[in-house]
Amino acid sequence: MPADYADAQADGAFNPLSAGPTQDMPGDPARWTTRSPRESSELAPLAQEVDDLLELGQFVDFSSQIQDIHDRLHPWTGGDTGDMSSVATSAYDPIFWAHHCMIDRIWYLWQLKWGLTAIPPEYLDLPLAPFAYTVKEVLDPRALGYEYASSTASAPIDFGGEGEGEGGGEETPTEEEIPTEEEVPAEEEAPTEEENG
Numbered sequence: 001m002p003a004d005y006a007d008a009q010a011d012g013a014f015n016p017l018s019a020g021p022t023q024d025m026p027g028d029p030a031r032w033t034t035r036s037p038r039e040s041s042e043l044a045p046l047a048q049e050v051d052d053l054l055e056l057g058q059f060v061d062f063s064s065q066i067q068d069i070h071d072r073l074h075p076w077t078g079g080d081t082g083d084m085s086s087v088a089t090s091a092y093d094p095i096f097w098a099h100h101c102m103i104d105r106i107w108y109l110w111q112l113k114w115g116l117t118a119i120p121p122e123y124l125d126l127p128l129a130p131f132a133y134t135v136k137e138v139l140d141p142r143a144l145g146y147e148y149a150s151s152t153a154s155a156p157i158d159f160g161g162e163g164e165g166e167g168g169g170e171e172t173p174t175e176e177e178i179p180t181e182e183e184v185p186a187e188e189e190a191p192t193e194e195e196n197g
């Protein structure tokens, strides 16, 4: 368990990553979440397993193995009594969100490696109730307003037209499309009168 999540205190105050408040549930009054993590050594093979996972070109293999990796982290963190071991309470633990972000990131890295055409087309229009989205609408995190840092090298981000006009969008820009330093105006450079027209 990383200290950022395990330590109850940070900078002399309560560490909000260490536990979260639950709400009143039948037979389980509002309280703070708990964990009972297992041995760190149990997680040692995971890094290699994730590398191997990204080499699986068949969606069905990838999907079942990422589900398995996801499933193992819940009881590892929660142990016999902790909230991460229970579907009803796991999302109250702050570490749940880091765990699910990592699963989502691996899924995105797989998409970047194998392409959207590797996803069986019959899944793309399935609704994701209760949300007003279909599968194909949530494949690209950039469309949802976020991005994963280590994935930006191969997939430039379009921040929505605030930039200098080139280099955004879906495709990796070709060399001619990447503006040279002279072509990119300095931010503080005011337009001349002629340019203002």
Ligand SMILES: [Cu+2]
Pocket (backbone or CB within 6 Å): 070, 074, 100
């Ligand atoms: Cu989960």
